[in-house]
Amino acid sequence: MDITHKSPDLGNVRSPIDMANGLPNSHYINADVFEEERQAVLFDNWAGLGVGADVPDIGDAKPVTFLGMPLLLVRDRIGAVRVFQNICRHRGMILVAEPRKIEGAIRCPYHSWCYSTEGKLISTPHVGGPGQNTHEGIDKNLLGLIEVRSHVWMDVVWINISGTALPFEEANADLLARWTEFDKPLYHGGFDSRFELEVNCNWKLAVENYCESYHLPWVHPGLNSYSRLEDHYHIELADKYSGQGTLVYRQLKGEDGKTFPDFEGLSDKWNTAAEYITAYPNVLLGVHRDHAFAIILTPQGPEKTIESIHLYYAEQGTDAELRARNTTQWKEVFEEDIFVVEGMQRGRHAVGFDGGRFSPAMDGPTHMFHSWVAGQMERHRAPLAAE
Template sequence: MTNVTDLSNVRASVETANGLPNAHYIDPAIFDEEKQAVLFSQWTGLAVASDVPEPGDAVPLTFLGMPLLLIRDKEGDVRVFQNICRHRGMILVDKPRKIEGAIRCPYHSWCYSTKGKLVSTPHVGGPGQNTHDAINRDTLGLNEVRSHVWRDVVWINVSGDAPAFGDAMSHIIDRWSEFDLPLHHGGYDSRFTLELNTNWKLAVENYCESYHLPWVHPGLNSYSRLEDHYNIEEPGAYSGQGTMVYRQITDENGDRFTDFEDVGQKWNEQAEYIAVYPNVLLGVHRDHAFAIVLEPQGPERTVEHIHLYYAQPDTPEGLRARNTQLWKTVFEEDVFVVEGMQKGRHVPGFDGGRFSPVMDSPTHCFHAWVAGKFEAHRGQRTAAE
């Protein structure tokens, strides 16, 4: 039984609440509990569909210790499978590659289609006997993990019992309905990763608020000032911040990216940055968007996978590179903050901190959601005992 942390005050009003206790950032036992309570039970970001652009493309991934296979099947649909053979549990694909025929297990050569169907079982009934009455291929296909692609992010629900994606995410889908448009990944120069010595939740918490802009992002704050920002909160679903001043970047010729079509006049100078719970950070602008998938690798280690998108597939390379560098600079400025807060969680007796009722309410919204998920999970576990 995990040491149960006291979350009673985390869900209090923002004026009086404390943040999540230290153990939720540093304790391996709480991290294991969090997998079930927060990360497996929700629609959680795994990767992006642009990682498998063509039919047959397959990429092995590890999600919270679980070997998974991201694949675009021969019909072009993105799927996620457990990356193990149903025979003896052998890893099927050990590096990114194109599946030309079937997915073949390297151990005993059982083969699966890109839709997960078991299609071949060589010598399973003895030498030269490729079938056996006890081996029903129809019931031994790859175990598929429930998945959905939205804004190019591949979301998975490991537990299999979350509401349908469209229902679970209806609030954010509706909020950004104007941006329900084709997204074109910028390509090799529009993706990068940041490896952080921090808990994944601290990356979410920092992204949610604009309070830190004047001190951590002075360049950004020089034109998109603190007072130009507003809080965004949908309790139980997402939170973040928006700005009323978005300045398009230009190249040396004064050229800009092509705008997304018909997104509405309000987006001419407005932009929004929202953390969709639990682990996906999204940004939208009139002329580009980004997605950040946070990969928790342990209580104190996180990898940020950052991807940039445009309205057109043929954006100018120089302008694209300039935009990537701009965002890389901004996100790197946050590293010392999230790593510094992680170190702070090792101070015994730290009470989780307090919130500015005005500036920190999107972050408090996230803390309250996490606490609620833990309490619900613990309630179910207690009822089952």
């Protein structure tokens, strides 16, 4: 198979920013390249799947389809969040079709094989014939649910499907150290603090737009009126993460002057600062003195993405009216970006577009993401090219 013709000039993407081009069109519109990225970028790294708040109580289970793969989020009997392939080990039947509470066991609706919330196969009715629930050829210890490597941080459930990535704490050590002050309980705001946006663009364009503040004066004039372009700074760590920060975060206040409670133990920096970082590949995170958010980008194909947004607070039971206003405010900001990312997606169908150029002064975080994706693709293709 020719692995080079689909996506030329990736070496140039890795060039210094003043000489680099962006990723070529094929990385946004080509189904074959999308499949390559599925493995090299999303399956081989720690990708975001959902959040712990999706399964808040013991026994809660939620089916999730991730890049065509049926998965199951479960909170087990000791309260740990686990991820399994959502299939029975007998005939591959989907086990859980809708979010629900597991009462007793996860039962396959086809032949009634049953599994614990820890994934152990516990019952195989009639497997040895009518009335015979065991068979010497069926070793239950070898037929538990297939567990996907997972980790929870900032309430995001991260998965490494290939199993080849470094341990999460090692792969993301720099980001964990940067935000160690936020390594504390985060309380999901509840039903009024989550929403989804369906966007007609490749998932990477959502990352690229989130990384930079360059577009603020024109796309977010309301936000830019108090958190101006010149109040922002770049956040860059090559091959790890990138994003932006602001020095003038302004707390939301109710009519009575009430604000959300602050996270405890924050340094003075956070009195006025906030940071917005993409944890490669597909999780957009924001932290402030009084709330945080996580956005999980779930690709639906080369040209469609679901953005799942979740808002978190320092305490449970924060003011409901203020929470609703905060959700509305953030939804308006994120919706303002839709025409931009969808416009860039349409632009990727322009024959001859070379991936574009970067402003050396303003596009560092976005170039860093392009370079990381190109590096992941080169790593993946190297053994194929040698065959």
